[in-house]
Structure formats: structure tokens, C-alpha cells
Amino acid sequence: MEHASASEGDTLASPIGRASGGDEPDGARWQRLLAEAIRDPQELWRVLDLPPAALPAARSSAKLFPLLIPRGFAALMQVGNLNDPLLRQVVPLAEESQAHPGFVRDPLRESGAGHAVGLLQKYQGRALLVTTGACAVHCRYCFRRHFPYADLPRGRRWWSDAMAALAADPTVSELILSGGDPLTLPDSQLAALADDASAIPHLRRLRIHSRLPVVLPERVDRAFLSWLGASRLRPVVVIHANHANEISDDVTAACRRMLEAGAVVLNQSVLLAGINDRVDALAALSEALFRAGVLPYYLHALDRVEGAGHFQIEEGTAAGLVREMAARLPGYLVPKLVREVPGAASKVPIPW
Numbered sequence: 001m002e003h004a005s006a007s008e009g010d011t012l013a014s015p016i017g018r019a020s021g022g023d024e025p026d027g028a029r030w031q032r033l034l035a036e037a038i039r040d041p042q043e044l045w046r047v048l049d050l051p052p053a054a055l056p057a058a059r060s061s062a063k064l065f066p067l068l069i070p071r072g073f074a075a076l077m078q079v080g081n082l083n084d085p086l087l088r089q090v091v092p093l094a095e096e097s098q099a100h101p102g103f104v105r106d107p108l109r110e111s112g113a114g115h116a117v118g119l120l121q122k123y124q125g126r127a128l129l130v131t132t133g134a135c136a137v138h139c140r141y142c143f144r145r146h147f148p149y150a151d152l153p154r155g156r157r158w159w160s161d162a163m164a165a166l167a168a169d170p171t172v173s174e175l176i177l178s179g180g181d182p183l184t185l186p187d188s189q190l191a192a193l194a195d196d197a198s199a200i201p202h203l204r205r206l207r208i209h210s211r212l213p214v215v216l217p218e219r220v221d222r223a224f225l226s227w228l229g230a231s232r233l234r235p236v237v238v239i240h241a242n243h244a245n246e247i248s249d250d251v252t253a254a255c256r257r258m259l260e261a262g263a264v265v266l267n268q269s270v271l272l273a274g275i276n277d278r279v280d281a282l283a284a285l286s287e288a289l290f291r292a293g294v295l296p297y298y299l300h301a302l303d304r305v306e307g308a309g310h311f312q313i314e315e316g317t318a319a320g321l322v323r324e325m326a327a328r329l330p331g332y333l334v335p336k337l338v339r340e341v342p343g344a345a346s347k348v349p350i351p352w
């Protein structure tokens with residue numbers, strides 16, 4: 001497609017584009033940065049100079065769901081501040097072991113929703129492919145913290161089964177790559193997947209749900225953009241940021257590169273106590289996204305997953321926050337406040 005070839009040249013000469021065109025080939029740089037991510041609580045404590053008293057609990061919580069933070073993301077956090085809004089999303093805390101009524105291991109009951117293995121179809125017209133269990137960051141509130149990824153069959157057979165199921169269902173017009181995080185996969189695999197998908201005539205859109213453009217913007221390199229922009233399918237990238245501090249200059253540049261490659265770029269957030277549960281924080285996030293050319297899409301009420309109860313916001317409070325946002329922002333900067341309800345035909349709006 002034309003927009004793909006147009007994006008190969010000078011539009012990619014951003015700081016990140018230049019860096020990835022240096023010594024390291026495309027792909028090698030982000031994979032190295034991912035390999036170098038912080039995985040050890042003690043190291044996180046050292047890098048950010050955090051209070052030692054909270055370290056033992058971090059260690060035990062990290063045994064249930066490992067700590068994982070790219071160094072570039074950690075660099076956006078305030079040193080010495082355990083309440084930093086970016087840190088709180090990813091730091092294991094003692095609160096995770098508190099039980100909360102109604103918080104369960106599989107809140108979305110996804111174990112029952114797959115019609116081909118790895119392919120979830122909950123909503124009409126859209127099929128979601130769980131491509132991998134891996135992420136570039138581990139968000140402590142994530143509903144997938146107990147997802148049985150190990151049960152996913154791997155390799156060619158899994159892939160061709162999913163493609164066969166898609167090809168056999170003409171009602172599906174959009175394929176959503178999800179996970180885990182699909183952008184942890186190498187571009188060779190993703191390009192092959194996009195290729196197979198584009199051969200299915202009734203598919204029109206290819207959507208990618210990923211946190212990598214935010215936590216590892218180096219991932220948005222030429223190799224990624226070239227297959228993304230070249231597909232017959234219209235690309236939609238839904239990034240995931242919860243706080244304005246996440247939208248660094250590098251993230252802004254990464255979003256602009258995706259737009260230049262022809263993608264529609266949207267953001268989804270989760271409403272999280274102590275992180276973005278004030279109207280100022282939410283409005284600042286919408287403004288920062290807009291500067292990056294990204295529109296807010298969903299603001300999710302927390303899925304009630306075991307270990308995340310301390311992030312919960314009452315629905316009435318959530319509705320009030322969105323009402324206040326709507327009173328001070330243009331309508332296109334107000335995300336849809338939704339909750340996932342098992343068995344519902346769509347995300348369920350929370351009225352405000």
C-alpha cells in the first residue's frame with residue numbers, strides 16, 4: 001500500500017528510528033532492551049532507591065507474578081517514591097496477598113470462550129487471537145495474572161487451526177492480536193500471521209492490543225512498521241497507558257510513526273486507585289495522548305482478579321470522574337467507561 005512505502009524514508013528519521021538504524025539491526029535493539037529489563041525486586045529497589053522496609057513483601061508477591069519492568073519505563077519514575085503512579089502499576093506489594101470478596105482467579109471466565117484453541121470470540125464480528133503469554137511489563141492489576149498460558153498449544157498446528165476457524169466464519173471482519181502482548185513476538189512471525197490473515201477475504205481490519213509502544217517504544221521500529229503498513233488489512237493499534245507520565249517524547253514519536261504508517265491509534269486505560277483516580281490525572285492523560293495523535297478509547301473498570309483488590313474504585317466514583325472529565329474536555333477526549341461482564345455481547349458501559 002502507498003502509505004507503507006511513504007513511511008520508509010524520512011518520516012522514520014526520529015530519534016528512535018535513527019538509533020535502531022545504527023549498529024544493531026531492526027529487531028535486535030528492542031529484543032536486547034527487553035532482555036535487559038528489571039526482573040529482580042532488589043535491583044528495582046536499588047535503581048529507584050526505594051524504602052527497604054517494603055522489599056521483603058515485594059519479593060514474596062513477585063513469586064506469584066514475577067516482576068518485569070523495562071529500564072526505559074523505570075527511568076520515567078520518580079526516584080525514592082513508592083507512590084509514583086508508574087511504579088505503582090508494576091511494583092509487587094504486600095497488598096496483593098490480601099483477599100477481597102468477589103476477586104477471583106478468572107474474572108472473565110475466558111477458559112470457556114475459545115472456539116479454536118487460542119482464538120477467543122466473545123463479540124460479533126471480532127475474533128481475538130491469544131498469540132503469546134509473554135508481556136514486556138507485568139502490570140499488577142492485570143486480569144491475566146492467573147491466565148493458564150501454559151495450556152496454549154504452540155507452533156504451526158495452533159496457528160493453522162486458528163486461521164482455519166477464521167476462514168470458516170464469514171461474520172468475522174476484524175482479527176485482534178492480543179496476549180499477553182503480541183508485540184513481544186518477532187516481526188517475522190507477526191508478518192507471516194498478518195499475511196495469512198490478509199488472505200482471508202472477509203477480514204478487513206487487523207487490530208493489535210499492545211503495551212509495548214508505551215513501555216518499550218523502541219519496539220516501533222522499521223521492521224514492525226513495514227509489515228504493519230503493507231497489509232491489505234487496515235491496521236488499528238490499541239496502546240495501553242494509564243497516566244500522562246507514560247507518554248514520554250519517545251512514546252509520542254512511536255505513536256506518530258504508527259500513524260504515518262497508516263494505523264488508527266487508540267488508547268485503553270484501567271481506572272486504578274492511587275494511580276489515575278483523580279480528574280486532573282485523567283484529563284492530563286487525554287491531553288498527552290492527543291499530543292501524540294492518539295485518542296482515548298476505553299477506560300476500564302478493574303477486572304476483579306485475585307491480588308488486585310487494592311486498585312479498586314467504586315463504580316459511582318468512577319462515573320463521577322468521567323462526568324467531571326466530560327465537563328472540561330472535548331467529547332473525543334473522554335474515554336468510554338466500561339466493565340467486562342462474562343457472557344455480555346460487548347463491553348458493558350457504566351452510565352455516568
Ligand SMILES: *Cc1c(COP(=O)(O)O)cnc(C)c1O
Pocket residue numbers: 120121122123126127128176346347
Ligand atoms: C475487548 C475484547 C474485544 C474487543 O472489543 P471492542 O469493543 O471491539 O474493543 C474483542 N474480543 C474480546 C475477547 C475482548 O475481550
Ligand code: SF4
Pocket residue numbers: 134135136137138139142143144179180181211240
Ligand atoms: S496483558 Fe497487558 S495489562 Fe496484562 S500484564 Fe501484559 S501488558 Fe500488562
